[in-house]
Amino acid sequence: MSTKDRSTIPKVLETGSNELEVLDFRIYEKINDNKIYEWALGVNVAKIKEVIPKPKNIFKCPGLPPEVIGIAKIRDQIIPIFQLDKWMKIDPASENKHLIVMEFLGEVVGTLVHETKRIRRIRWSDIKQPPKSMQERLKGKIVGVIPLKENLKNNKENLLLLLDFESILHELGMVRMFGELSESAKMQIAEEKESIEEKEGFTNLRVLILDDSSLARKVLRETLEKAGFEVLEAQSGIEALKILEEIEKQAQKEGKKISDYIQCIISDIEMPGMDGLTFTKKLRENPKYIDIPIIINTTLSDSADIQKAKQVGADEHIVKFKHPNLVKLVLDLIEKRRREYG
Numbered sequence: 001m002s003t004k005d006r007s008t009i010p011k012v013l014e015t016g017s018n019e020l021e022v023l024d025f026r027i028y029e030k031i032n033d034n035k036i037y038e039w040a041l042g043v044n045v046a047k048i049k050e051v052i053p054k055p056k057n058i059f060k061c062p063g064l065p066p067e068v069i070g071i072a073k074i075r076d077q078i079i080p081i082f083q084l085d086k087w088m089k090i091d092p093a094s095e096n097k098h099l100i101v102m103e104f105l106g107e108v109v110g111t112l113v114h115e116t117k118r119i120r121r122i123r124w125s126d127i128k129q130p131p132k133s134m135q136e137r138l139k140g141k142i143v144g145v146i147p148l149k150e151n152l153k154n155n156k157e158n159l160l161l162l163l164d165f166e167s168i169l170h171e172l173g174m175v176r177m178f179g180e181l182s183e184s185a186k187m188q189i190a191e192e193k194e195s196i197e198e199k200e201g202f203t204n205l206r207v208l209i210l211d212d213s214s215l216a217r218k219v220l221r222e223t224l225e226k227a228g229f230e231v232l233e234a235q236s237g238i239e240a241l242k243i244l245e246e247i248e249k250q251a252q253k254e255g256k257k258i259s260d261y262i263q264c265i266i267s268d269i270e271m272p273g274m275d276g277l278t279f280t281k282k283l284r285e286n287p288k289y290i291d292i293p294i295i296i297n298t299t300l301s302d303s304a305d306i307q308k309a310k311q312v313g314a315d316e317h318i319v320k321f322k323h324p325n326l327v328k329l330v331l332d333l334i335e336k337r338r339r340e341y342g
Helices: 083-087 134-135 164-170 183-200 214-226 237-254 276-284 303-311 326-341
Strands: 018-032 036-044 046-051 068-074 077-084 099-104 109-111 115-123 141-147 159-165 205-212 232-233 264-268 292-296 318-320
Touching: 018 099, 018 159, 068 099, 068 109, 077 083, 083 109, 099 115, 099 164, 109 164, 134 141, 134 159, 159 276, 164 214, 205 214, 205 237, 214 232, 214 326, 232 237, 237 264, 237 276, 264 276, 264 326, 276 292, 276 303, 292 326, 303 318, 318 326
Parallel strands: 036 159, 077 109, 205 232, 205 264, 264 292, 292 318
Antiparallel strands: 018 036, 018 115, 046 099, 068 077, 099 109, 141 159
16 A cells, blocks of 8 residues: 555545444464465554555664564654564564554554555444454454455454554553542542532432443543542443433433433444444434533544534543543533533
8 A cells, every 4th residue: 555644545424424444454474384364454544644665764772562663753753663463473474564654542653564455434333243262362452343255364254353452552551541630639529529419419420431442441430430430331332322221211210310320421433333423423312311411532633533523412522541630521511511401
């Protein structure tokens, strides 16, 4: 694949269309009897800055994990580069020919791959749960799989695997998470939370989080639970809707509003089955959810992504693990929605 900058890579056209575009690339593994196993892998195009031939000059740095083979200067920016076949712990059957330059959580990184194929436009509803054997082989870092019509070498499943690059990069120490709050900030948050609970008659505030990344859910859950919130989790918009349907039944039975059971929703955009924009759009079309704030929490930070979140009715768009005070934002939005629609 020739060099591509972000402006020339196709984008999904319609906000909340429940579609995405994936770069299809390959890693080839030597297996028994000199056979080659073809791994079909993918990453969301929205996270790619460009695809270029493998740089000639990659400089090694001390103290890095073995998978991070060094740094390189790409368009006047020094970026770390990791080798995907090393992370997969396979015996490679090909040389690394291409570098995929990506941006995650505000960090620009590059990964070397054996071959790039094409860009595929798919629906989130076409993404399935990965087989247990594959998930175990890649350390739980697969967010979903896409059935392919073409045959892969010695790969009977013929599946393209969407990788959880956020978790991979975190494992390699290549991305940073939330910083710790000061004691005074923690006290202020606790007081504000208690004030809302007392005013609204809540025993405890509850937040529903949606993310297909186990790492992202873990970080969000721990951050919110440390502040005294109860947390419900879902891995996709479809799963979250099922949770909310059960809550709605309970609310109708007890003569209460849904917002008496869920006070805020934090959703990723990229999830199999139903993406976060489509999920948010569905909730905002239902007046029963009008007083529940929705925060889009994603690695996608372009102005176009922020605009899409606003178009579907999200209250706020934040970059994953980067917001300096997520808990206070949640509290402020709960109070704001209560004033407007309570």
